[in-house]
Amino acid sequence: MATELRVLGPVELRVDGRVVEVGHARQRCVLAVLLVEANRVVTMEQLLDRVWADRLPYKARNVASNYVSRLRRVLTGDVAVVRRSGGYVLEVDPEAVDLHRFRRLVEQARGREDAQALASLEEAAGLWRGVPFAGLDTLWLAAVRTGLERERVAARLDRVDVALRCGRHTEVLPELSALAEQDDLDERVAAQFMLALHRAGRTAAALAHYRRLRARLVEQLGTEPASALRDLHQRVLDADPALTPSSAVISGTAANAENPVPRQLPASPWWFTGRGAELTRLDQALTIEPEQGPQRTSTTGATVVISAIGGAGGIGKTWLALAWAHQRAEQFPDGQLFVDLHGFSPTQEPMAADVAVRGFIDALGVDPGRVPPGLDAQAALYRSLVTGKRVLIVLDNAATAGQVVPLLPGSPTCTVLITGRTRLASLIDRHDVRQLTLDVLARTEARALLAARLGADRVAAEPDAVDELVDLCGGYPLALSITARTAATHPGIPLAEVAADLREFGLEMLDHDTDPAASLPAVLSWSLRALTDDQRTVFALLGITPGPDTSLPAVTVLTGLSSARTRKALSALEEASLLERRPGGRCAMHDLIRAYAATTARDLPDEVREAALVRVVDFYLHTAYAADRLLAPTRQPLDLAPPAPDVEPHPLRDTETGLAWMKAEHVTLLAAQRAALALGRHDVVCHFAWALDTFHYRQGHRRATLVAWQAAVEAAAHLPDPTTLSRAHRLLGYACSRLSLHDEAIEHLDKALALAAHHHDPIEQAHTNRALAYAWELRGDDRQAMDHARSALDLYRTLGQPVREAIALNQVGWYAARLNDFDTARDHCQAALTLHRTHHNHEGEAATLDSLGLIAHRTNDQQQAVTHYQQALVLYRALEDAYRVADTLDNLGHPHIALGQHDRTRAIWQEALELYREQGRDHDAARVQQQLDDFGSVLGSTSV
Template sequence: MQGAFATTVRRLRLRAGLTQEALSERSGVSVSTIRGMETGKRRNPQLASVRQLASALDLRPAELDELLTAAAGAAERTTIPVPRQLPAPPAPFVGRHDELDRLDAALRSASGAAAPVVITAVAGSGGVGKSWLALHWAHRNADRFPDGQLFVDLRGFSPDGDPMDPAVAVRGFLDALGVDPGRIPVAPHAQAALFRSLVADKRMLLVLDNAADTAQVTSLLPGGHTCTVAVTSRNRLSGLITGHGARHLPVGTLTDTEADELLVARLGSARVETEPSAVAELVGLCGGFPLALSIVAGRAHTHPHLSLADLADELRDGTLDVLDDADPAASLPAVLSLSHRALTAEEAEVFALLAIAPGPDIGLPAAISLTGLGRSRTRAVLRRLEQASLVDQDAAGRYRMHDLIRRYAATAHHLADTTRETALRRVLDFYTHTAYAADRLLDSHRDPIELAPPLPACRPQPLPDIPAAMEWFDTEHRNLLAAQRTAVAHAFHHTSWQLAWALYDFHYRRGHRHDQLGVWQIAVDSAGRLPDSGAQILTYRLLGRAHVVLGHHQEAIAAMNRALALSEQQNDRALQAQAHYTLASIWPDGRRALEHARRSLDLYRGLDQPIGEANALNAVGWYAARLGEHDTAREHCRSALALYQQHQDVNGQAQTLDSLGYIDHHSGRHHDAVRHYLQAMSLYRDLDNTYETADTLDRLGHTHAALGHRDRALDVWRQARNLYRRQGRDQEAKQVDRQLDALSRGGHPDGAR
């Protein structure tokens, strides 16, 4: 059966209109040789004879390349050496079990299948260990590729030159496959075709390291379905995934355990065990970045006089100097700079802006305000940064930078002061205005505050309802806390206390008591720096409430007395009413608490503020009930409930129903108490208010116990305990544990709650 070479010789001869004898006479090649070439009997044609034929046939360059490629293919089919080009993998190797399993699975899935070549695109940021992983896996599986392993560093992110031309890589592969230089075609596309021909039926592994983009890789992909290709790149190579069916394998950072293992392997267990706290800090500061850990280990090894604590001190100062080195391969800033260099000016600016954004991550809506570029452009730039492995996008669509990359980004691109400050103001306006609107959804009856309009190009996120508002607060909570700290650092004091105000209801509903205290301590200081007595009174009052929830009664009283004194100086009856209302919740002395509640009610009744009046009515009812004045308590609470219902204040209704349940329980109306508690919990759950739900569950348990409903009491107390634990309310959880224990042992818990 004729091969490609025989077919090519015959076709070119016939095109020239020559018989075998005429071609022999013109070229000087014997007729028997030409006949052997055309019948396929001469499987290893001599290069000199091929060139004589080419000259006699007067071939064009493309035809000459075709003839040489066919001749090389015929010759090398029996003479291809087995290349073993894999370089030694960096040692030691730790972890990466999931990634290795996925590479193994990709290889297994292609076994025996008539499918295209198996390609795995290993992507991750510079220094995260992509080549480390690919080479370790390749050596571990070398015996599965009996026809050889080819390797090339494509230098896609080289510190000392441009990415390698794919034609150079192809030529290198042809050399590795033993092709006689004289048989190699001139045209790059013909060389690539020859390469594909040579490996088409081989079981070979190709490791294409440090690819810049898909275009650099495509001409290096073998034909057939027996080869396996592993490509590493800082870019995601989406074209390779889409156009060639490559399997995407993202490579992230090491776990803390794996990072520990790497340091032990590099430094020895004795040195690591000598300074466990320093090792833990180094692991945390390096954030699982293999190159960073290796650089630290290298410094510790070459400078044995330095303790690991000394190295941690250097790394802790916020710069990357300790991870820098004259050798680019041993310098994290140098490695990252190569990715940064590939960015456009716009991408580099957004990269730097992301580094100054408050919080550990950022969603697209906040990023739009940060950049000021609009939705589609911001999304496109973020996608490019993600493809470059400079940011990661999680399953929820949020973007995050590794801490070390963030440190680098903060200094890698110079931002003009006006650009930096304007971007910060926009993103802080985004968080403040979105949080304010979300809080208005949670409690539309709360006295509003006035915000300045957001800066141009700031786009606060619209939220449709209470569940959406609570979900947004849950997602953005850490960023909102960071936004307040950023506002203080830049002396944006209005933003600082307004963020605390906007977080109030969310913190209350979720039981974030310590965060509530923290934001109001900051808010009081910020308000004190402003010529705004109203802000000062409000922040002191809400600081007092935050203290009392944590049982800090003296601090709460001091803050509330300050708020009351300021409101009296301003002769503001509404602020005085609010101050007395809060003071009622502070005093452990029931009589003093009731006095403040009554004073608050008197002030509100002259202000035409029905919700404030309802709050005070409920407070009077609650503290009267605590003193055993049940008729007075029930009367005030029923009046409060009517006002809340009239003005559709759901949270107020829930609080008052809980108060009525407490009054019923302590006046012996246990079935009415159960009904009121269940109604209160239904409303609290609609409001996603887990803090008050826990308290009402606790009180409901006492009523069930009083009715002899042991199983129901156990059930609701377990629910209450679980909520208390989630909220960090340890004392309340322990008290419920005691109640559960007493009831489980057949006792009768105190029903006074």
């Protein structure tokens, strides 16, 4: 069996290509220590220090011995851990360990001819799969990791030196360009880059790079370039013929392979984690089923598949493309081409297509004198060069289809990956591009990324803080990486403190003054450059509009633009991956993108922002009120002020459309109420609470009801109308009652009653007495409840309000039944039913039928009880009053038990239980669950 042991990336044991599970993180640390010291004794003291340092476990030696024993069980015959005096030795062929093979190849290259040395160094580079010991975090491994990175960089630069001596300057140019950008003060890299540029016929660019480097050295370090670099600069100026490799050198390296194999992929991203589904989709891009077009399938099994990886800045497009490209590089034996098209860059304009094509032509080994002039001719030459070859082409950071189209090969043996923030619609339409849009990382993937950056132990030690960091970053890869960098550079600070800072300062924690690529706001800002003024304004206003998502009508009102201009702006934002289109015509932003949009809104004039918020708040209020009038036409109407100019409520045809709109906009409506409070529009705040009340009650949104009326009480205190304050206290007290906040309920209701009495408002007194009756019922005092119910009935009768009189009649009847005064109960409820039916008040009719069901059940008329409850259910379901449906189902089960209809009882209570759970009514759910359990026990004992 072939065994591989890997540490240049995640620690892995592979047998015949299959990964063998080693164990948890600490056990992998033990294996890592033994692998670094392969075939050398690691003493027990060294092992304990390198794995645990000063945080030794209880009975540390026994723990370490147990870990070694477990490793022995998973290692194969040609790899063994052997006990030696004072410690352990991992006996293994060094060639089976990637680290030792890497070092052997690098050392071997130093004594070989250039061609052989280059092959060794390229093989060594291919052994790296990311961060050494990824996901493991000990002080010793961190130090080893730093040293290995230095070895990797040195080997990379050695490889470039050899490649330049071999005349492969065009092949390494893209890599050198990236290296020079990453470390703009490294003189060795600068020399290599200048030489490659000069040999590729780009002497002016070589000299310009020297001037930029010299200026940076003088400005930042106060020094001139070293003599070696100054000498190279002078030789380039003098066109020293010795700088040009001889034809013999070129023929000795590339003439034996007339078409050099480009290996232009940048290094695989160290911290790449997750994205399993996306990687699978990219794998599928290599194979097209026959029914999708047999003409598209080649004899090699590869196909023309262009996968455009879209997504907002910092979402991980390039990481995904490079990770997949490195994993599948062996499937492209004729090379991998890579170009950063700078579509969204802080310092550069998007790369012109002719520059990118020329770079590919150079990398494919074409003599500069043979390159034809003009983009079309060069693109044709490029396509000819890759025809019939299995080449992977990665086009990173594309801004337009115009950049991409000349770089698309015509051969069905090539595969192209495109990354960009825009959808590049014309590519999809004309070139059969497969679109892969990235979303944020799943929670498990986000945690894995933090574990890879911070170490599994540190993440495991503070699980709650890690969860909060994941939530605050919203799974956004760049935000997670920035947060991880902050935490990693401050190892002594608890992650809970990092989370607290991120919670308090938000985007400020994800900014970076000196490195735009490491700043989420800066990365996002690059997407705004191509937008029009309208589109940037819409983006900014979407950052401050109420609610987690929105609709086209609401955005049209928010912006004050025409519907057509609004739609065009939203399409542009979606195209730029700044906005997501959701089902139902709704639009949403990731929380961090939205936070950035809100910061750009600060650049708008104050009056523009406020006018936009006033318009959209009025739109939501007036539409919500129209919906409420459809849901409860007999409710007391409000005297609303007209909406802002040019604001029209969303048209609602009937009760169904009104209810559907309220469901879709519920969270946004609560946010709009908060926005009104922030704007100081206190009357609007109170009107929102009223307009939402019926919907909240019927849908069982008890907590939302409480929040809405708490805001209303706060706002009503600023209004001159005492009735508004009394009503707000009353309805807040009622909301508290439904949440079993009994003391708070009575407190608010007593305030409401006192206000109503002080201002001689009999209607509010009547309403408040009804609410107090309900509150005292829930406190278990039915007689006190009856007193308040009778007071409400007397007041309604004097006011001549028959519908409210009917409601109070039913309430008195209900409490009479609970007090076993069934004649009084029946008389009052029958009178209430007549009034409700006369005035077509279906909600009151249903409530009264429910009361009559209770009376019939308590007087042993079970069939009549079933009939009343079923009639109430029909009405409540028609009203979509889920709250009362649950209560009536609960009640209906009892007469069915009395009638011996056991299956029916179980089904009814099961439905009630599900509704209670959906509504968060935990106490009621527990009670019904107990009823079901008791019911099952009785049936079980009876059957025995």
